[in-house]
Amino acid sequence: MEILVCAKRVPDTSENEIQLNGAGNDIERDDVVYSVNEPDNYAVEEALRIVDRTGGNVTVVTVGGDEDEEILRREMAMGAHQAALISDEAFEGSDGRGIATILKAFVQKGKYDLILTGVQADDAGAQVGGMLAAMLDYPFASLVNAIDVENGGLKISREIEGGSKEISAIDLPCVLSIQTGINEPRYVGMRGIRQVASREIPTFDASTLGLDGGQVGEDAAKVKRTDYFVPVAGKGAEMLEGSREEIIDRLVAMMRAKGGLN
């Protein structure tokens, strides 16, 4: 099976506190640790496990800038066979629809049986996979937490409420958005990344993909983020201050009053 995995580099929320910049038009990006978007990493692992069983290749693609190449190398170190960087100034300011349009043009340059995305990017909104599928007229399923290859198609599980699983059959080619926890992504060390350091990563731009500004980039975007702000606090917690001992004194008294300590 030929599998394409779409991956994005995002500020890592498990490594950083995300804060506003001074102007309020972006988050503070200096000294921020970036990583591959968490579910995208599970998607790459899942793709590798599928081709282990069926044969084939895994290609990882990202739409971004030169700095985003590092996640492609990381995923190649995991075992992805190829990677591609899609980059052009004309793509800046694209909304989810724009990103999906760019990915569609890339997909149509190759031949893939299966396309995987993550469920959601930490800085966006669970949309690119479903849009890409609709543009390609491929079937789509979101929140996928198990995949079996069966009778020339796939049997998949979607995560629905309360931990229940919705089981469906889906034809190939299709697009699936992968949920965290579907597998245990393999570990990648510095050594693995060094081993793929010299592998070539082809770059695609607007002209190689046959895209123009009417379809992608800021001018085509119907949805635009205008600013960032700190959410209103609501009632807000009563913050306990003082030494740890004093805090524990007060907490124990409060828990006793609330029935949490007998």
Added chain:
Amino acid sequence: MPRTFTYIVHKAGLADESAGELLAAARKIGPAQTPVALVVGYGADLDAVCESLRGTFSEIWKLSNESLAYPNAELVRQALVRVLPQGSILLVPHNHFGVDLSPGLSVKLNAAYVSDVLDIERVAGNSLTLVRQEFGGQVSTHVQCDITSGAVLNIRPGAIATHGSVQASASGVIVDQSAKVGPLTAKRRYLETLIPEAGDVDITRHAVLVSVGRGIQEKDNVSIAEDLANALGGAVSCSRPVVDAKWLEKSRQVGSSGQTVRPKVYLACGISGSFQHLAGIKGNPFMVAINKNPKAPIFRVADVGIVDDVLEFLPELTERVLEETSVAAGRSRE
């Protein structure tokens, strides 16, 4: 102003509580207009839902088709594309179904799409100003959405207050639009739903939950929380990353894709407070948050906040609780 439609999620003949929230959201977009309830399904359940909405919506569009008896998003999409007037605004709850349906639907309608909307702040001409969150709720954003060719908006469950949006009379009109739906075919076919097996501990039955998040850092540290839970006579629950990492069983997960709990006391230890996690905590427990980041979103919703390292704080709290309880046990023996 284009017409606003609200997608009614329903189950076993009952409309989901999101229906009222979507109606409130629709009123924010067009206070003067009458939003339409879109109800997709089949049979007696569908009729019951339509009937139940007559008290809250003045117009209800019924889309009945045998292949829509189960809400397969691919089939629902085909039906909606045939029925929705060009340029409509459609509101959908941002749950597992909305995530499945809306992005592709917006492409097919050539409409704008915004996911996980928390509020509709302004309407000016063909532009909506919406509020969203990013990075697990650590920051909020304003988003401009151009609705010239319509829009699909996924609204976060629980974000928009419903009070005051319910009408008194039961005079809503049910309009049967089923004839416009026509035959439907899907490349994705629903087979069955599997209910999770019960786990080792039923966290829904405990009055005190010591809940651990990614901040617990490694599997071996979970025992710190277990010690505290034992001292308090409660149980250990957790957030999703803890389950993804296989540190605890899925049955311990609190949240929209895990369990819904109603404890008296909830200690959130190293949990940031994402809306998917909070969605699983009901009954307004006394919530204590312990987090080393003073700006963590959990402090916006907790009753009591403590900025500290859980790995150091929890063992000391356990020790103190054990002292208290042994004193209490001593007293009761006297």
